[in-house]
Amino acid sequence: MASIAGVFRRPTHPAGVWGWITTVDHKKIGALYGVTAFFFFMVGGLEALVMRIQLARAGQDVVSPEVFSQLFTMHALTMIFLGVMPLSAAFFNLIVPLMIGARDVAFPRLNAFSYWLFLFGAIVLQSGWLLGGSPNTGWFAYAPLTSNSFSPGNGMEFYIVGLGVLGISSVAAALNFIVTIINMRAPGMTLMRMPVFIWMTLITSFLLITAFPVITVGLIELYFDRTFGMNFFNAAAGGDVVLWQHLFWFFGHPEVYILILPAMGIVSEVLPTFSRKPLFGYEVVVLSGIIIGFMGWAVWSHHMFTVGLGPIANSVFALTTMFIAIPTGVKIFNWIATMWGGSISFKTPLLFSVGFIAMFIIGGLSGVMHSIAPSDAQQQDTYFVVAHIHYVLFGGSLFAIFSGIYYWFPKATGRMLDDRIGQVNFWLTMIGFNLAFFPMHFLGLDGMPRRQYTYSSDMGWDIWNFVSTIGGLILGVAVLVFLFNFFLSLRKGEIAGNDPWDGRTLEWSISSPPPEYNFATIPTVHGRDAFWEEKYGHGGKVPAGVSPEEGHQGGIHMPSPSYLPLIASLGLSIAAYGLIYSFAVSVVGAVIALAAIYGWALEPAAEPAGRES
Amino acid sequence: MFNRPHLAVFVALLALFGALLIVGCNPDNPQSILDAKGPVAQRQLDLYWIIFWMALFVFVVVGGGLLYTVIRFRRRPGQGIPAQVHGNTKLEIGWTVVPAIMLAVIAVPTVISQFYISNAPSGDQLQINVTAHQWWWEVQYPDSGVVTANELHVPVGMTVSVELTSADVLHSFWVPKLAGKMDIFPGKTTSMWFRADEVGEYFGQCAEFCGESHAWMRFRVITDTPEDFEAWTASQLAQAAKPATPEATAGAGLFLSKACIQCHSTTPGVPTAGFPYPAPNLTHFGGRTTMAAGIMEMNAANLREWLSDPNEVKPGNIMAKEARAYTDPASALSSDDIDNLVAYLQGLR
Numbered sequence: 001m002a003s004i005a006g007v008f009r010r011p012t013h014p015a016g017v018w019g020w021i022t023t024v025d026h027k028k029i030g031a032l033y034g035v036t037a038f039f040f041f042m043v044g045g046l047e048a049l050v051m052r053i054q055l056a057r058a059g060q061d062v063v064s065p066e067v068f069s070q071l072f073t074m075h076a077l078t079m080i081f082l083g084v085m086p087l088s089a090a091f092f093n094l095i096v097p098l099m100i101g102a103r104d105v106a107f108p109r110l111n112a113f114s115y116w117l118f119l120f121g122a123i124v125l126q127s128g129w130l131l132g133g134s135p136n137t138g139w140f141a142y143a144p145l146t147s148n149s150f151s152p153g154n155g156m157e158f159y160i161v162g163l164g165v166l167g168i169s170s171v172a173a174a175l176n177f178i179v180t181i182i183n184m185r186a187p188g189m190t191l192m193r194m195p196v197f198i199w200m201t202l203i204t205s206f207l208l209i210t211a212f213p214v215i216t217v218g219l220i221e222l223y224f225d226r227t228f229g230m231n232f233f234n235a236a237a238g239g240d241v242v243l244w245q246h247l248f249w250f251f252g253h254p255e256v257y258i259l260i261l262p263a264m265g266i267v268s269e270v271l272p273t274f275s276r277k278p279l280f281g282y283e284v285v286v287l288s289g290i291i292i293g294f295m296g297w298a299v300w301s302h303h304m305f306t307v308g309l310g311p312i313a314n315s316v317f318a319l320t321t322m323f324i325a326i327p328t329g330v331k332i333f334n335w336i337a338t339m340w341g342g343s344i345s346f347k348t349p350l351l352f353s354v355g356f357i358a359m360f361i362i363g364g365l366s367g368v369m370h371s372i373a374p375s376d377a378q379q380q381d382t383y384f385v386v387a388h389i390h391y392v393l394f395g396g397s398l399f400a401i402f403s404g405i406y407y408w409f410p411k412a413t414g415r416m417l418d419d420r421i422g423q424v425n426f427w428l429t430m431i432g433f434n435l436a437f438f439p440m441h442f443l444g445l446d447g448m449p450r451r452q453y454t455y456s457s458d459m460g461w462d463i464w465n466f467v468s469t470i471g472g473l474i475l476g477v478a479v480l481v482f483l484f485n486f487f488l489s490l491r492k493g494e495i496a497g498n499d500p501w502d503g504r505t506l507e508w509s510i511s512s513p514p515p516e517y518n519f520a521t522i523p524t525v526h527g528r529d530a531f532w533e534e535k536y537g538h539g540g541k542v543p544a545g546v547s548p549e550e551g552h553q554g555g556i557h558m559p560s561p562s563y564l565p566l567i568a569s570l571g572l573s574i575a576a577y578g579l580i581y582s583f584a585v586s587v588v589g590a591v592i593a594l595a596a597i598y599g600w601a602l603e604p605a606a607e608p609a610g611r612e613s
Numbered sequence: 614m615f616n617r618p619h620l621a622v623f624v625a626l627l628a629l630f631g632a633l634l635i636v637g638c639n640p641d642n643p644q645s646i647l648d649a650k651g652p653v654a655q656r657q658l659d660l661y662w663i664i665f666w667m668a669l670f671v672f673v674v675v676g677g678g679l680l681y682t683v684i685r686f687r688r689r690p691g692q693g694i695p696a697q698v699h700g701n702t703k704l705e706i707g708w709t710v711v712p713a714i715m716l717a718v719i720a721v722p723t724v725i726s727q728f729y730i731s732n733a734p735s736g737d738q739l740q741i742n743v744t745a746h747q748w749w750w751e752v753q754y755p756d757s758g759v760v761t762a763n764e765l766h767v768p769v770g771m772t773v774s775v776e777l778t779s780a781d782v783l784h785s786f787w788v789p790k791l792a793g794k795m796d797i798f799p800g801k802t803t804s805m806w807f808r809a810d811e812v813g814e815y816f817g818q819c820a821e822f823c824g825e826s827h828a829w830m831r832f833r834v835i836t837d838t839p840e841d842f843e844a845w846t847a848s849q850l851a852q853a854a855k856p857a858t859p860e861a862t863a864g865a866g867l868f869l870s871k872a873c874i875q876c877h878s879t880t881p882g883v884p885t886a887g888f889p890y891p892a893p894n895l896t897h898f899g900g901r902t903t904m905a906a907g908i909m910e911m912n913a914a915n916l917r918e919w920l921s922d923p924n925e926v927k928p929g930n931i932m933a934k935e936a937r938a939y940t941d942p943a944s945a946l947s948s949d950d951i952d953n954l955v956a957y958l959q960g961l962r
Contacts, residue, residue, distance in 0.1 A: 065825045065928045138822050144799060145782040145824060235800025241783065242798065275686070281700040306785060306794040306820075308803035311731035315724045322716045326709060333708040336679050343688045343695045354683055361675055365668040372719065374726040375660040377793025378646040381785060381820040442637035447644020447789040449820045452828030456908070460642035536694065 010560045010603060022561035024108035025516055029115050030093030031412065033086050034405075036119055040082035043126070045479060047075040052436070052472035055465050058457035068453035069136035070128070070155070076139035077159070080259065081166050082122045084393065087401045088262035089118070089170075092177055092201050094412055098507035098514060099195050101186025101523045101530075104559060106179040109600060110172055113565035117169035120573035125162025128155050135159035138451060140252065140303075141222075143233035143244040148226050156226060157580040160219045165576050167212040167219075169569075174208035177201055186506070188525035192286070195505050195528075196279060199286045200265030203293040204258050210297075211254040218247035223579070242307060249300035257296040259393060261289060263400030264331060267353045270403050271335055273501050274350035275342025278529055281334040288327030295324050305373045306380045314373040321371035328364055332357060347501070348422030352403030355430055359395025363388060366441070381451075384444025390437040402429070402482070410500050414512045415493030421485040428478035435471025439464035504532035517556045562603060568596035627673050634669070643816040644789040650815065651808045653792040656726045664719055671715075730793070733774050733806035739767060742776045744884075745784035745797045746891055747823055748830035748927060749906040751884055758882045759849040762893035763906045765834045768842040769812050778802045780891055785821035788834050794820050809836040817907070825929035831907030853879045853896045854962050864957025867950055871938045879961065890931050900962040916955045920946060 011022045054062040128134030135155040137145045181202045221232040231237035272279045301317040366388040409417045442464045499508040509531045571593030578586030640648035649655040744751040767773045777797040784797040795805035819830035856862040876892035885891040909915040924933035937944045
């Protein structure tokens with residue numbers, strides 16, 4: 001080993017910034033995901049605010065139509081791929097091993113690789129702002145507006161390559177979580193004893209590995225059209241522009257559930273804890289999650305009700321879409337029943353979760369309205385749809401994510417987020433959100449199409465646009481309040497202790513923040529809500545201290561840090577830029593990535609000196 | 614569960630929410646979908662109201678249940694651990710079956726209406742072919758041979774069948790008061806139908822993002838009595854009016870010398886001169902009520918604004934980018950030129 005140690009030596013406990021760069025610890029990677037994603041969430045929010053200011057009154061000229069097109073395209077891409085998805089990934093990383101009683105994910109270095117590739121993919125996607133123009137065709141990028149003749153420049157390349165890189169990151173992360181959840185559960189944690197958050201992570205991960213290949217096919221075809229003059233989407237040469245829509249939404253609708261299922265998982269953990277009752281109808285909630293995930297594949301054409309697919313196709317997709325309302329409704333009823341008869345504590349996490357249910361009812365109902373294909377022909381592509389997606393993605397996903405942040409912040413940092421500031425944060429979010437997005441229903445019914453950079457005052461759209469802008473600004477303030485709370489509490493927050501909420505799941509049985517190895521002895525699980533059962537009677541004890549067997553083997557073995565995941569993802573990102581600018585650069589990047597992966601495979605399991613626990 | 618006062622409160626709440634939601638919209642707005650003026654839009658609106666009231670009912674019941682739950686079961690001082698209830702099979706079956714029945718009820722009119730709006734009724738029909746361009750509408754009447762742009766005249770009470778295609782990117786044809794959208798694609802045709810039951814002028818707009826000036830791709834549908842429609846058709850088939858004033862005559866000369874005519878046809882029935890770009894037929898331009906694809910009223914001041922700087926009015930449009938008058942400083946339009954062109958164009962009735 002000594003002869004190649006110079007190349008393959010693993011870093012030994014680096015401190016400071018190198019500790020973060022070489023980390024393979026799921027908690028640190030979760031923190032990196034969270035901070036990066038929240039940064040991009042704010043970027044997406046700023047993009048939204050610029051648009052809201054432009055639309056506050058008729059005929060304004062705050063930004064040009066070209067910039068406005070880039071803003072609404074990038075706002076959606078940023079929020080979906082760089083905000084909500086990686087915020088969910090942050091929870092997966094932070095919480096999944098803790099909840100299933102594991103010491104890390106199955107593939108710690110692959111986990112680091114996923115994060116770095118996410119960061120670099122985000123940079124590729126955003127680089128249009130500095131390199132001559134971002135994509136400007138809307139996030140679903142309908143052909144042929146995306147062809148060279150209508151979108152010259154590199155905007156669409158940033159879209160294609162950026163999403164491609166992010167896709168690799170997502171698929172790698174999803175495979176990691178599937179293997180982790182299936183193989184690394186603590187003894188006794190059968191599938192039907194897993195917390196619902198773990199179930200939703202598992203379903204989401206399966207959706208990720210099945211959905212991303214579909215969009216990748218579309219992206220490659222678009223890349224070939226633009227770069228090699230092929231004709232997948234060129235109608236004049238016999239291509240088919242509608243093909244893109246099928247590929248996009250066949251990915252795009254499962255993607256919607258990729259965004260909402262983790263949120264449902266978070267809410268399913270928060271409500272029982274703060275009601276001091278187990279989740280009502282656990283089996284039904286799990287099953288409905290599986291049905292939602294499965295049916296996500298059978299409804300894509302409801303995004304295409306005005307494409308002219310014919311009355312039979314429209315009717316079928318209307319019915320499958322309506323069907324999804326049933327398992328979704330079942331979840332809502334079970335959440336309410338969970339609180340029914342409980343002892344509800346109105347801490348910030350609960351407020352956001354209850355807010356989630358309320359807003360998701362509205363978003364769900366407007367979703368059912370959209371499933372009525374004939375009348376949807378009026379709502380399609382209007383602000384009514386914009387209202388709907390924000391009620392499910394902001395009122396839904398992001399409310400739940402805020403709930404999760406307030407809930408698990410003490411576990412991750414050892415300190416509580418301030419609850420009084422949290423209450424202000426919640427009510428500002430609730431008021432700002434409804435002011436910003438409810439009026440969009442009215443705008444849609446008053447016939448305002450989405451994606452117009454301005455409008456004339458004779459259309460009657462002024463007042464609700466103005467109200468919406470005020471709401472957007474209040475939402476901006478709410479996010480600032482959150483940031484203030486975050487930084488204040490990080491330094492001065494109340495010390496949390498192991499179990500500040502009287503929690504039900506295993507993560508609350510260990511210290512806050514958890515030690516690097518999480519569990520000194522892997523716990524044995526005797527039922528659902530394992531930690532609650534231990535505290536209140538029925539279950540076995542969660543053991544403390546290192547088990548004698550491991551003690552004999554030299555203590556707990558944890559994976560060592562590594563810089564190779566970073567280098568591999570950097571190589572891939574260089575290769576990605578090469579696809580835009582020069583294939584020679586791609587070759588260089590690919591060689592770097594391959595060398596790093598080769599080194600990764602040969603890297604010794606621990607630093608040569610070995611180490612103590 | 615409900616006794617009589619509870620029921621009254623519930624109905625009052627439902628009505629209040631409904632009223633609040635309804636006053637948020639103004640059916641008088643030119644593109645309101647709540648003011649149907651033809652059978653297709655009416656079908657869509659009827660369905661909308663059914664699902665609206667069902668959704669509102671569900672919202673008040675479920676949202677009310679949520680609100681009641683969080684208030685009724687808030688933690689009280691000294692409260693112990695509540696009963697650990699894990700589920701209830703009858704309830705689960707109930708709240709699976711009841712929504713399923715409600716959805717089955719709405720599914721029936723959904724499917725029936727979908728077939729109704731997808732298939733134009735047989736019988737007397739007016740056929741119109743529309744070609745969408747970035748950012749204007751070419752309109753052809755294959756039976757009479759009329760060609761115009763951005764304004765569709767149709768006889769009141771007659772079924773109108775519209776065939777749609779695109780010359781460039783995706784667009785979507787939408788006249789909210791008459792019918793929902795139909796998307797438009799290059800390389801294929803889609804079709805839709807509508808009927809207007811009242812004489813009037815209806816706003817339409819492109820509803821699929823189609824590039825920089827998507828916001829400014831509007832149009833009008835103007836319904837005439839059968840007699841007026843006959844007269845309009847005849848007038849559209851007539852040759853362009855000769856310039857009547859010296860300014861207009863000068864303008865006609867400029868229309869040739871500045872090469873406007875290379876793209877803009879002034880011959881009735883010819884969609885576009887088309888060299889090198891497609892552009893609206895202007896034979897009876899002055900007779901239209903709006904200009905620049907339905908975005909401004911037809912008058913001298915607006916025409917002047919348009920001709921002075923078309924890119925300001927409609928960013929990215931081809932005329933501003935390619936026409937000699939706007940690209941070649943030697944051919945730029947003087948203020949007098951513009952006055953003359955305005956006189957000529959307004960005279961094209």
